Amino acid sequence: MGSIRLEKVTKAFGDHVVIPSIDLEINNGEFVVFVGPSGCGKSTLLRLIAGLEDVSGGRILIDGDDATEKPPAKRGLAMVFQSYALYPHMSVRANIGFPLKMAGADKAEVNKKVEDAASILNLTDYLERKPRALSGGQRQRVAIGRAIVRSPECFLFDEPLSNLDAALRVNMRLEISELHQQLGATSIYVTHDQVEAMTMADKIVVLRAGNIEQVGSPLELYRSPANLFVAGFIGSPK
Ligand code: ADP
Ligand code: MG
Numbered sequence: 001m002g003s004i005r006l007e008k009v010t011k012a013f014g015d016h017v018v019i020p021s022i023d024l025e026i027n028n029g030e031f032v033v034f035v036g037p038s039g040c041g042k043s044t045l046l047r048l049i050a051g052l053e054d055v056s057g058g059r060i061l062i063d064g065d066d067a068t069e070k071p072p073a074k075r076g077l078a079m080v081f082q083s084y085a086l087y088p089h090m091s092v093r094a095n096i097g098f099p100l101k102m103a104g105a106d107k108a109e110v111n112k113k114v115e116d117a118a119s120i121l122n123l124t125d126y127l128e129r130k131p132r133a134l135s136g137g138q139r140q141r142v143a144i145g146r147a148i149v150r151s152p153e154c155f156l157f158d159e160p161l162s163n164l165d166a167a168l169r170v171n172m173r174l175e176i177s178e179l180h181q182q183l184g185a186t187s188i189y190v191t192h193d194q195v196e197a198m199t200m201a202d203k204i205v206v207l208r209a210g211n212i213e214q215v216g217s218p219l220e221l222y223r224s225p226a227n228l229f230v231a232g233f234i235g236s237p238k
Contacts (some may be wrong), residue, residue: 062077113149162193
């Protein structure tokens with residue numbers, strides 16, 4: 001559960017090839033970080049996995065099944081975006097419960113799952129508030145709560161902390177890592193921040209212009225960067 005495999009995945013927008021061809025294996029329970037400079041295709045790759053974009057070629061397998069044609073809601077994944085995308089007129093409770101309500105869950109089930117998620121995320125005391133009455137970190141937690149209630153097998157994070165100030169970012173990094181451990185789900189985390197990559201990842205995927213330059217643990221990349229680009233990006237002495 002929660003394994004993802006990309007086979008010769010390509011993506012072009014018109015005649016602009018963004019991802020020439022990617023093969024990648026993500027194992028159940030891994031925390032995988034896609035890292036690389038702005039514009040290298042990190043978000044596009046995540047959106048392909050989520051099903052928010054169609055591949056131009058290749059296959060995406062989730063738990064061994066071909067998911068290439070599956071709509072996002074059928075993939076068992078939940079995405080957490082950079083901008084919180086909360087509904088300003090709804091309470092925290094309603095924001096977190098929204099995906100379940102849309103899926104037709106009854107009120108008692110929605111409340112139970114929302115309260116479980118709020119407890120994990122330290123939001124229990126804020127359930128009746130509106131997003132504007134929350135701090136940036138709390139808003140980001142609400143966005144994560146909305147992903148948790150669906151009990152996904154895999155979380156997809158697209159630069160979730162880039163709108164937070166530096167001190168809060170360090171805290172939220174730890175929180176997301178702990179959450180990942182606690183929920184036992186697979187996580188794919190996109191960032192252009194090498195510190196985030198080095199501190200959070202089990203496995204780092206270094207991207208450059210839509211190609212994978214290297215895949216490895218933080219230590220492997222630090223000790224044996226495949227090339228100068230990786231070395232420069234990871235900050236190791238090659
Ligand atoms: P990153 O997340 O690494 O910053 P993106 O995946 O957002 O990079 O973008 C990679 C490339 O794909 C960029 O050149 C971007 O302009 C292009 N791109 C992304 N989405 C679209 C789109 N919907 N239509 C056309 N070009 C796009
Ligand atoms: Mg991006």
